[in-house]
Amino acid sequence: DIVMTQSPEYLAVSLGERATINCKSSQSVLYSSYNKNYLAWYQQKPGQPPKLVIYWASSRESGVPDRFSGSGSGTDFTLTISSLQAEDVAVYYCQQYYSTPLTFGGGTKVEIK
Amino acid sequence: EVQLLESGGGLVQPGGSLRLSCSASGFSFSSYVMSWVRQAPGKGLEWVSGVSEGGGNTYYADSVKGRFTISRDNSKNTLYLQMNSLRAEDTAVYYCAKPALGGCSGGRCYWHYWGQGTLVTVSS
Numbered sequence: 008d009i010v011m012t013q014s015p016e017y018l019a020v021s022l023g024e025r026a027t028i029n030c031k032s033s034q035s036v037l038y039s040s041y042n043k044n045y046l047a048w049y050q051q052k053p054g055q056p057p058k059l060v061i062y063w064a065s066s067r068e069s070g071v072p073d074r075f076s077g078s079g080s081g082t083d084f085t086l087t088i089s090s091l092q093a094e095d096v097a098v099y100y101c102q103q104y105y106s107t108p109l110t111f112g113g114g115t116k117v118e119i120k
Numbered sequence: 121e122v123q124l125l126e127s128g129g130g131l132v133q134p135g136g137s138l139r140l141s142c143s144a145s146g147f148s149f150s151s152y153v154m155s156w157v158r159q160a161p162g163k164g165l166e167w168v169s170g171v172s173e174g175g176g177n178t179y180y181a182d183s184v185k186g187r188f189t190i191s192r193d194n195s196k197n198t199l200y201l202q203m204n205s206l207r208a209e210d211t212a213v214y215y216c217a218k219p220a221l222g223g224c225s226g227g228r229c230y231w232h233y234w235g236q237g238t239l240v241t242v243s244s
Contacts (some may be wrong), residue, residue, distance in 0.1 A: 008182075027181065037154075039210055045228065045230075047230035048233075049165075049190060051165075056234035056235065056236060057165065057215075057231075057234055058234075059230065059231060059232055060157060062220070062223065062230050068232075073170075075185065100165055102162065102165070102223075102227045102230060104225075104229055104230050105169060105228065107170075107179050107226075107227050108179075108181045108182065109155075109167040109170075109227075110167065111164055111165045111166065111167070111231070112164075113164050114164045114165075
């Protein structure tokens, strides 16, 4: 199974400042034939289902503000919120879909400092 | 508008059974792999199971293999999860999830749409 490890668990950032969340997979999720990383990011607010933010490691979902960006390849990935807004307070999860069982990181809780 | 509506959750004793349903609308249900993802109270997300477009291929997490069965009825636009031999650790909100077009390769998916979830509590 591919183990997804996120860091940090908690992140407190001032409004307007940058938030950076890391995700590391225990093996590469890069499918070299397609040159695609099978990695997604979700945002989950209390009492709500997860919401897709990023897929293929760096493709932003339609309707997601451009302050959200994803980067990385192979085993190391980053979700960046360039200028944190109050509505971005949530838990963020990475997920690999390179192989089954599909697995998630443990989550990063983002709060306002 | 895509809608996924889960039902069937509730309180069940350890060792008991429950069947969850997910009623889908707003898209061509039979064209998509469908999945169940769960979340224990205060915990993270865990993929549970997936089923191919026609129902012929199924995929399971090791934690539920042999106890849970995923199925679908494309004539009713409904996804199911039959849960047997339930354990306390199966207590969770169960979400039905749909991928984006092109968001699945076999059972390997990321999910564009999620239902609101149904709570399953396994306790005596």
